[in-house]
Amino acid sequence: MAENAHYPTRRIAVSGYYGFRNSGDEAVLRSILLALEEQGEAQGVRIEPVVLSADPAWTAKMYGVEAAPRMHPASLLRTLRSCDGLISGGGSLLQDATGAKTIPYYTGVIKLAQWLGKPTFIYSQGIGPVNRRWMDPLIAHVMKKSAYISVRDAESAALLARMGVPQDRIEVVPDPVMGLPLPADAAAASGAAAGRAEGGAAGGNAGDGVPVVGVSLRRWRPDGADLDRAADALAALAASRPVRLRFLPFHTPDDAETSRDVMKRLEGRLGAGSAAELAEPGDDPQRMLLEVSRCDILFGMRLHALIYAANRSVPMLGLSYDPKIDQFLARLELQAVGTTEKLDSGVFAAEAVALLDRRAEWQREHAAAIDGLRQQAQQPAQQIAKLLRQLNSR
Structure with missing residues (x-):
């Protein structure tokens, strides 16, 4: 990247269900990382991801990126402070079918980044099901304060709209994995x-x-x-x-x-x-x-x-x-x-x-x-790279 040394560098934390070796979620992460690299190059910004992972050592080795523990409060705070923003996604993060702790965790990570003054970006998420209505305000609050929102289907967009998130701020895009390439070999x-x-x-x-x-x-x-x-x-x-x-x-x-x-x-x-x-x-x-x-x-x-x-x-x-x-x-x-x-x-x-x-x-x-x-699978990375390029240097 010597020829791009003049590009501004933006560190971005990436939050999702990563490090559990679930092929679908790992494919989402791989797709996001590749799309950010490609669109960062196109927008003239060098994006350095820091993945919040259940197994940071494995994630760092697998993807060649920096990784940090997703459940260690001090490390999470330190990571978010060191970054220029946070991506939450993709996958089905904001749902309560897998338990009552999932939505509070992911919205809590987003809210912590927002408290620290970091822009947050929602990357092609599938929203719902949300059966516990008391969780709606948790989701709506962090969504409204996010710099960019994209979901992977019209039903997710409609659910956010019913929660009070302005529909004109929600972009419906495909799952990131639609853009995943075959391995080079x-x-x-x-x-x-x-x-x-x-x-x-x-x-x-x-x-x-x-x-x-x-x-x-x-x-x-x-x-x-x-x-x-x-x-x-x-x-x-x-x-x-x-x-x-x-x-x-x-x-x-x-x-x-x-x-x-x-x-x-x-x-x-x-x-x-x-x-x-x-x-x-x-x-x-x-x-x-x-x-x-x-x-x-x-x-x-x-x-x-x-x-x-x-x-x-x-x-x-x-x-x-x-x-x-x-x-x-x-x-x-x-x-x-x-x-x-x-x-x-x-x-x-x-x-x-x-x-x-x-x-x-x-x-x-x-x-x-x-x-x-x-083609549409690249849209979130394109928008996020553009917004990161416009940020003032830390």
Whole structure:
């Protein structure tokens, strides 16, 4: 960056669900960091991120950035004081489905930055569900005092508006991961990734002509009935034609355990030429994106599995467990094939076969929408870089 030595430098803290090795959230972070670098260069400002992480050492090594503990008050205060602003996002940070502490934590970090006189930027967040109405003022207060607000869907914007946030201040943009590129060594990595899998080897080797069906499942219902239905649906597909079911664990170790559970339920139920296996892409989100790019179609329950598929124009079937799944699919004019409460195995198999048979047609039909989302994914970084460029030097 010697040629950019004249650029002003802005340190920016980045708050989110980072350092937990959840592939979707790590992909959000990678996407934000790459977009900030690109847009900072375009705007003539050098942006130095400081990521608030559950595992600062791992985050610093993974992304080559400075990182600080997200739950250590003194360190958090010191980090925010040393920065020129705070980015909160992306992902589903402001929701209470995962517990009553999530919203107070993330709004508390934003409020602390604001108390210190730092501009705050909301980066492509998914807002809600918010079932505890007493949390609405916490969210509305920090939003109104933020320099820039972007959310990843119209429903999030509408919820903020109902809380009293002026609608004309809210920008609706895609999830940052729509802009995530493949790793630079994608060609070499593709060959290596093809050989790293756990599970059945009855067919499904790269280049054998058997289509690859990516599968991303998570445990949701305590009784496991949703996984039973998913296994039935996959068995129906694998019995109707040869397929290679490649399970993709987006959140380790939980999703890997769930995948093995479903694979066990599939034992003895796959048709001739079909196979099931578990991918091991590691912690790098771009490696998981590469795995998804190698699939012919994808059956996804994790939101970011579906976003990865859209990023790489892979036809998808979504299984809904949360409104955010339906909201994302709607942006591509798609509907979920089923939910965690209802999934018809015959309908699933028929729709999957149809996608496999008309993959190129699906890609043509959705190309414009996908290209639009990819381009719009850069908007938050562009706006934030512009605002940081305008700040007076500390």
